[in-house]
Amino acid sequence: MFNLAVMASGRGSNFASIVEKIEAGEVPAVVNVLVSDNPQAKALEFARAHGIETAVFRREDFPTNKAHNQAIADFLRPRGIDLVVLAGYMRIVKAPLLEAFPNRIINIHPALLPSFPGLEGQRQALEYGVKISGCTVHFVDDRVDHGPIILQAAVPVEEDDTVETLSARILKEEHKLLPRAITLIAQGKVRVEGRRVRITP
Amino acid sequence: MFNLAVMASGRGSNFASIVEKIEAGEVPAVVNVLVSDNPQAKALEFARAHGIETAVFRREDFPTNKAHNQAIADFLRPRGIDLVVLAGYMRIVKAPLLEAFPNRIINIHPALLPSFPGLEGQRQALEYGVKISGCTVHFVDDRVDHGPIILQAAVPVEEDDTVETLSARILKEEHKLLPRAITLIAQGKVRVEGRRVRITP
Numbered sequence: 443m444f445n446l447a448v449m450a451s452g453r454g455s456n457f458a459s460i461v462e463k464i465e466a467g468e469v470p471a472v473v474n475v476l477v478s479d480n481p482q483a484k485a486l487e488f489a490r491a492h493g494i495e496t497a498v499f500r501r502e503d504f505p506t507n508k509a510h511n512q513a514i515a516d517f518l519r520p521r522g523i524d525l526v527v528l529a530g531y532m533r534i535v536k537a538p539l540l541e542a543f544p545n546r547i548i549n550i551h552p553a554l555l556p557s558f559p560g561l562e563g564q565r566q567a568l569e570y571g572v573k574i575s576g577c578t579v580h581f582v583d584d585r586v587d588h589g590p591i592i593l594q595a596a597v598p599v600e601e602d603d604t605v606e607t608l609s610a611r612i613l614k615e616e617h618k619l620l621p622r623a624i625t626l627i628a629q630g631k632v633r634v635e636g637r638r639v640r641i642t643p
Numbered sequence: 644m645f646n647l648a649v650m651a652s653g654r655g656s657n658f659a660s661i662v663e664k665i666e667a668g669e670v671p672a673v674v675n676v677l678v679s680d681n682p683q684a685k686a687l688e689f690a691r692a693h694g695i696e697t698a699v700f701r702r703e704d705f706p707t708n709k710a711h712n713q714a715i716a717d718f719l720r721p722r723g724i725d726l727v728v729l730a731g732y733m734r735i736v737k738a739p740l741l742e743a744f745p746n747r748i749i750n751i752h753p754a755l756l757p758s759f760p761g762l763e764g765q766r767q768a769l770e771y772g773v774k775i776s777g778c779t780v781h782f783v784d785d786r787v788d789h790g791p792i793i794l795q796a797a798v799p800v801e802e803d804d805t806v807e808t809l810s811a812r813i814l815k816e817e818h819k820l821l822p823r824a825i826t827l828i829a830q831g832k833v834r835v836e837g838r839r840v841r842i843t844p
Contacts, residue, residue, distance in 0.1 A: 554775060557758045571838040573795040574755060574777065594774040596797035601842060637772040641802060 444471040444628035447523045449514075449531040450478055454485025456529035456550060459617035460624065461492050469621045471628045474521055477514060479533055507536050515542035525627055528582065529620060535582050545634055547582040548627070550620045552612045554578060554594055559587035564609045573599050575608065577616045579623040581634065590639045592623045592632060645672040645829035648724045650715075650732040651679055655686025657730035657751060660818035661825065662693050670822045671829045675722055678715060680734055708737050716743035726828055729783065730821060736783050746835055748783040749828070751821045753813045755779060755795055760788035765810045774800050776809065778817045780824040782835065791840045793824045793833060 450457045457476065463469040476489040476496045489496045497517060504510040515538045518526065528535070528549040535547060553563030555578040558570070567575040576596040583589035595615040599608060626632050631642040651658045658677065664670040677690040677697045690697045698718060705711040716739045719727065729736070729750040736748060754764030755777040761767075768776040777797040784790035796816040800809060827833050832843040 554755060554758065554773070556771060556773075557755065569838065570757060571792050571840060572755070572757075573792055574797050576775065576797075591772050591774055596775050596777075601844075637770065639772060643802075 445474045445522050445524045446471050446527055446624065447518050447521070447525075448473055448476050448485075448527045448529050450476065450483055450485035450529045451480045451532040452483055452485065452530050454483060454488055454530060455613065456616055456620050457485045458488050460527065460529065460621050461488070461494070463621040465492075469625050469628070471525075471624055474523060475518075477518070479510075479531070485530075501533065507534070508538060511536040512538040515539045518542065525624065527620070527624060534586060537584070540582065540584060545581055548579055548592065548620075548623060549582050549587070549589075550616050551578045551580065551587045552609065552616065554596065555580065555587055555591060562605075564612060565605045567599065568603060568605060568608060575599055575612065577612050577619055579619050581639070590634050590637050592626070592639050592641075593619050595619050646675045646723050646725045647672050647728055647825065648719050648722070648726075649674055649677050649686075649728045649730050651677065651684055651686035651730045652681045652733040653684055653686065653731050655684060655689055655731060656814065657817055657821050658686045659689050661728065661730065661822050662689070662695070664822040666693075670826050672726075672825055675724060676719070678719070680711075680732070686731075702734065708735075709739060712737040713739040716740045719743065726825065728821070728825060735787060738785070741783065741785060746782055749780055749793065749821075749824060750783050750788070750790075751817050752779045752781065752788045753810065753817065755797065756781065756788055756792060763806075765813060766806045768800065769804060769806060769809055776800055776813065778813050778820055780820050782840070791835050791838050793827070793840050793842075794820050796820050 448457050473494050476494055478498050479501055481498050486496050499514050501510050519542050526543050526547040554576040558566040574596050579593045580591045581589040597612050597615055633640040649658050674695050677695055679699050680702055682699050687697050700715050702711050720743050727744050727748040756779040759767040775797050779795045780793045782790040798813050798816055834841045
């Protein structure tokens with residue numbers, strides 16, 4: 443079975459959507475473990491309620507970002523993980539983890555990259571005044587929100603949108619896009635060629 | 644009647660789409676004049692065939708960019724122009740023209756700004772590897788492809804796209820988006836608030 447490690451810092455609604463689609467037989471994968479940097483993350487509760495193992499690595503328990511990433515890499519390496527999925531993981535992934543899973547870490551970002559990378563992509567989009575935003579699933583490389591793009595979905599910005607209403611509209615698409623990307627990768631349909639990601643029909 | 648000056652450097656397919664939609668009664672405006680910097684522009688032929696006045700201002704006939712822009716501004720100012728439409732005009736609009744038509748110059752760009760400003764937006768999108776690109780109609784300010792966004796349309800990037808096939812798919816949307824923006828402005832439905840453009844339903 444295609445073995446996922448999911449990493450989340452917060453409520454984990456993207457994590458929940460992955461688990462629900464796995465349970466519904468729509469995504470051919472299993473979640474081996476949920477990793478969080480935040481002991482209060484709602485995602486941990488959801489994992490436990492669904493019988494999924496959890497692990498917490500608090501940043502403050504390590505001297506450096508690198509040591510934090512090294513510990514997560516050392517924890518994940520022996521578990522036979524096929525893909526690491528960042529689902530609202532609010533830290534930048536560093537070399538030890540990237541090197542342990544080359545081209546096998548994916549992230550979801552709430553904007554149409556390369557527009558609005560970094561924090562609060564939805565707020566950035568509203569403040570810039572775009573009429574279309576969306577979300578992006580991409581492979582993680584050593585630059586923030588920069589690696590090769592697997593899937594994107596467009597979402598209209600409405601006249602009276604606030605950060606909250608736009609975020610909610612984008613989140614609905616995120617909940618479909620990330621499971622779809624995992625499915626395509628699990629099915630062996632995704633190939634990276636430089637910056638372009640080829641998807642076999 | 645709402646009076647347009649259209650500026651184009653090349654084949655002018657966006658110019659043609661505006662004229663055709665005006666002739667079909669879909670856009671409540673008239674083209675007062677077509678201005679080109681290129682005496683060979685196919686857009687000039689199209690204008691003449693449709694009884695539209697033309698004017699050519701070659702850059703090499705002026706000592707500076709500024710003087711070139713000043714000449715165009717001086718030509719357009721007495722004509723009662725309500726809106727200047729850049730439809731494939733391949734030069735950067737400078738202060739004299741911007742100041743003559745504040746917030747009354749619009750441009751169409753073949754990408755979802757702020758992604759891929761500048762030349763060859765379609766090629767930039769393909770090389771970056773986005774899965775969604777599109778086109779943007781925006782007010783022109785003193786930075787390239789930067790002013791407040793009026794309308795955007797998303798266009799999928801297909802697996803086997805070349806610059807040519809992607810450009811053609813985006814161009815089809817351009818031909819709808821630019822006349823739609825002109826119509827909304829002519830109807831008084833467009834209001835700029837900082838970077839956000841409000842459109843009255």
